[in-house]
Amino acid sequence: MAVFWKAMAGGLLLTLSLTLLGWGVEGQGNRQGKKEVSGGATVYLGQDRDIWRPMMYTTVNLSEIRSIKSSFQLRTFDPEGAIFYGDTKNGQDWFVLSLMDGIPLMQISREDILVSVAGGPKLNDGKWHTLEVSHQEKFVVLEVDGSNRLEVGMQSKQTQEILVGELRLAVGGILIDKEKMIVQFQPQMDGCVREGSWLNLSIPWEADVEELWPCYQNIQPGSYFAGTGFAIFNTSVFPIEADHVVKTELWGDFSKMDGTILSIKAPGQEIIFALVANNNTKEVTLTFGEEKLSMNDTFKRLVITFETDKLQVFQDEDESKTTKLSIAGSHPGYLTPWRGGRLAFGGLLGKGEDDVGSQFLTGCLEKIQVQGKDVDLDLAVKHMSISSHSCPA
Numbered sequence: 001m002a003v004f005w006k007a008m009a010g011g012l013l014l015t016l017s018l019t020l021l022g023w024g025v026e027g028q029g030n031r032q033g034k035k036e037v038s039g040g041a042t043v044y045l046g047q048d049r050d051i052w053r054p055m056m057y058t059t060v061n062l063s064e065i066r067s068i069k070s071s072f073q074l075r076t077f078d079p080e081g082a083i084f085y086g087d088t089k090n091g092q093d094w095f096v097l098s099l100m101d102g103i104p105l106m107q108i109s110r111e112d113i114l115v116s117v118a119g120g121p122k123l124n125d126g127k128w129h130t131l132e133v134s135h136q137e138k139f140v141v142l143e144v145d146g147s148n149r150l151e152v153g154m155q156s157k158q159t160q161e162i163l164v165g166e167l168r169l170a171v172g173g174i175l176i177d178k179e180k181m182i183v184q185f186q187p188q189m190d191g192c193v194r195e196g197s198w199l200n201l202s203i204p205w206e207a208d209v210e211e212l213w214p215c216y217q218n219i220q221p222g223s224y225f226a227g228t229g230f231a232i233f234n235t236s237v238f239p240i241e242a243d244h245v246v247k248t249e250l251w252g253d254f255s256k257m258d259g260t261i262l263s264i265k266a267p268g269q270e271i272i273f274a275l276v277a278n279n280n281t282k283e284v285t286l287t288f289g290e291e292k293l294s295m296n297d298t299f300k301r302l303v304i305t306f307e308t309d310k311l312q313v314f315q316d317e318d319e320s321k322t323t324k325l326s327i328a329g330s331h332p333g334y335l336t337p338w339r340g341g342r343l344a345f346g347g348l349l350g351k352g353e354d355d356v357g358s359q360f361l362t363g364c365l366e367k368i369q370v371q372g373k374d375v376d377l378d379l380a381v382k383h384m385s386i387s388s389h390s391c392p393a
């Protein structure tokens with residue numbers, strides 16, 4: 001197990017207390033407009049909200065805590081995101097569990113000391129994993145699926161204070177300023193948590209939303225578009241390399257898609273490139289300006305290369321054997337929209353400069369690559385209905 005340490009504040013050691021597994025704040029009652037949920041509820045962490053805001057949280061009096069363990073199950077294909085948070089002293093001491101590159105990452109702050117530790121197996125394989133966080137004397141221990149222990153040991157030279165006050169617990173977000181963490185990460189998590197047992201407490205939690213979105217029974221990797229919104233990037237995030245080619249690759253069952261898969265707009269111009277699947281005609285149509293190309297929708301992979309004087313389309317795995325479709329010559333600048341333009345997955349960009357879209361996609365793009373790199377829709381300006389890392393199976 002790869003374990004690394006970062007200890008700040010000149011090697012001061014500290015005793016971790018129970019407080020790290022929780023938090024402490026205003027004993028909020030059941031405020032209006034908040035939904036009460038059980039700590040064991042199944043919660044989809046990707047639900048729309050302020051990205052750092054927890055999906056649910058609770059507060060407990062420290063004097064009521066008898067157990068040192070919190071356990072729950074997690075399922076995700078997302079490599080990065082916030083999972084579980086706890087604090088005391090109104091956020092002065094805190095604990096954050098997240099994923100980075102699919103690997104669990106714990107960050108702990110107590111007094112003037114910050115610790116981060118990452119390690120264990122990759123968890124973003126779409127299977128349910130059981131995670132258990134516990135405090136055992138001088139150690140905080142994370143256990144994955146009953147083994148794979150990740151331990152943080154800390155010892156303080158100071159006398160341990162007696163803890164009073166409250167402990168706050170949160171799932172799917174944090175309650176402190178993100179700048180306080182040593183390791184910064186993207187908080188949005190396209191994942192599900194269920195069967196939570198939090199310090200053996202049976203108190204209700206509060207959800208920060210009116211309705212909790214359900215988790216799909218079964219999932220597969222991909223980005224799922226529900227037909228109600230799209231994801232927008234500035235094309236500047238996909239740099240054009242020296243060979244002056246932009247290669248985009250899309251994987252999925254195109255015969256099960258309906259709506260605009262990809263659209264690109266040059267700055268100050270009307271929509272210039274669009275790739276649209278039509279579930280009625282069973283065709284996928286590519287347009288670039290006035291030019292148009294229609295294909296049967298029976299393929300599983302589509303490669304589109306943009307070069308200054310040509311645009312080429314390949315279907316399926318073997319690029320040499322498939323019919324190479326190309327539009328060439330009549331348009332001077334196939335690369336133009338890639339220079340300072342805007343690109344959208346799952347919808348048609350509007351004509352104006354605002355980001356009003358239309359003809360939204362229903363379906364699953366199993367994988368998206370631009371210039372050979374996976375595109376992470378969590379980095380786009382995206383509609384809440386899109387799940388970036390999973391599709392219903």
Ligand SMILES: *[C@@H]1O[C@H](CO)[C@@H](O)[C@H](O)[C@H]1NC(C)=O
Pocket residue numbers: 027061062063
């Ligand atoms: C927490 O416990 C303390 C001491 O037992 C008590 O004075 C206080 O009222 C409790 N707070 C809540 C919110 O129950």
Ligand SMILES: *[C@@H]1O[C@H](CO)[C@@H](O)[C@H](O)[C@H]1NC(C)=O
Pocket residue numbers: 066067200202
């Ligand atoms: C957890 O709580 C239940 C009932 O609330 C109790 O029977 C059980 O002993 C507790 N377990 C621990 C480890 O405190």
Ligand SMILES: *[C@@H]1O[C@H](CO)[C@@H](O)[C@H](O)[C@H]1NC(C)=O
Pocket residue numbers: 234
């Ligand atoms: C995209 O570009 C616009 C202006 O062209 C800018 O306001 C916006 O912040 C950019 N977005 C990203 C994600 O870079």
Ligand SMILES: *[C@@H]1O[C@H](CO)[C@@H](O)[C@H](O)[C@H]1NC(C)=O
Pocket residue numbers: 256257258279280362363
């Ligand atoms: C495609 O059409 C079939 C048959 O009309 C329908 O059952 C299916 O839901 C449609 N799929 C999409 C993504 O619109």
Ligand SMILES: *[C@@H]1O[C@H](CO)[C@@H](O)[C@H](O)[C@H]1NC(C)=O
Pocket residue numbers: 294295296
């Ligand atoms: C598309 O499919 C239809 C019927 O399966 C076939 O007749 C037609 O030739 C195909 N078109 C192309 C471009 O492959």
